[in-house]
Amino acid sequence: MAARRKATGRPRRRRKQDDQATRVGPSAAPANGSALSDREIVRGARELVAEVGVDGLTMRRLSTKLGVALGATYHHVPTKRDLLLLVAHDLYGEVVVPKKGTWDQRIKKLMVDVADMVSRYPGLAAFMSANADDSMPVELRRAVTEILANAGFGRRDINAVRAALFFYLTGMSSGSVTPASTRALTSVDIHRLFEDGLDILLAGARVRLEASQRGKRSR
């Protein structure tokens, strides 16, 4: 039977009266007198997704976690979809772009890091691939583009390789949302498979690069 908690004793709104107003970063604190900040909501949502997945994240559940009524959350965020977009963006903001190594080593490390990160937020990869237009994060996009451009890829090849990498990434990390499927592949298997496929993809990109350089030389 599922744990059923009564509303009794549930902590109500903490007014964070003991929060020093010293650290007021760029929109870090509410800035106005409002008790609930957008940042607070996104952080709460992100934690919730990590714990219970995208499907488990409920506007009601989030509101309870934040200690406010349902309407309060909706006052700050128009829709669950927008909220998840904010979460995804928040996440990708933390991606570190590798600076050392050859172009393919850098791409590989970047992709593996992103895959590891995203895999800790069940259902988010699936959501993102379904909303690719808006949530393919600019930071990641720019990072990949830069690495490929520096390696000597032409504009068209950059687009193709970048798209292939992104599709591969989301296709891979969309899997195993259901915790029920324990029997299939271990996470070690998946990780190995992911790297193997990445190597194949990058080998293909290398062929493309060499072909275009050969073409340039003989032109």
Add this chain to the structure above:
Amino acid sequence: MAARRKATGRPRRRRKQDDQATRVGPSAAPANGSALSDREIVRGARELVAEVGVDGLTMRRLSTKLGVALGATYHHVPTKRDLLLLVAHDLYGEVVVPKKGTWDQRIKKLMVDVADMVSRYPGLAAFMSANADDSMPVELRRAVTEILANAGFGRRDINAVRAALFFYLTGMSSGSVTPASTRALTSVDIHRLFEDGLDILLAGARVRLEASQRGKRSR
């Protein structure tokens, strides 16, 4: 305002009393006296997914379309997830494996065909990548494996290439579930991008194949 149809005049169950009992294929007809066959349900669900997508497919909506009560559908199919699995399997049963051309031409044609097919069922690719353990159809898996084996790929490379292709396929076709995103990429762009990425992936696979053959020769 959304169209709101009253229950008035909605066609109730057709008992198909005018159905000749002549054509009784392998479980084609109910066989027993039951009015609702599993096949009928899957076909109805498939049509519904084509029309309104996976999210638009509702157990209630499907029941209405079939002319039965909600409980009747649930009597045949335990869960919406299982229903979608059946739909996916039904779909993949129609995949034609290309017989002509080099191994990479055959793989490419197969993948493009599957992508085209799946793209006509919005949300199904996303569902499948989230349920990959159960819905990666055996037919497709076997087809890819056979083509690669005939081309001379080793067992491990077959696994890697097959997985890469499948992840790429689902990652790609999970996109654009929301009809709202009209502004981004046209379907022509997507198609071109898909083929481009496929070429890169297959070029990488070719490198792998040549490397293993070189290794074999010098051994």
Add this chain to the structure above:
DNA sequence: ACCTGAACACCGTTCAAGT
């Protein structure tokens, strides 16, 4: 056995009413 239709326990979203 097969089916009906109501009920249960949820959702996302809206909104009048309060402060």
Add this chain to the structure above:
DNA sequence: ACCTGAACACCGTTCAAGT
């Protein structure tokens, strides 16, 4: 302006009751 809490229009799933 910001928040509350009830309400609306749905879901998937279950189940006593009918035939």
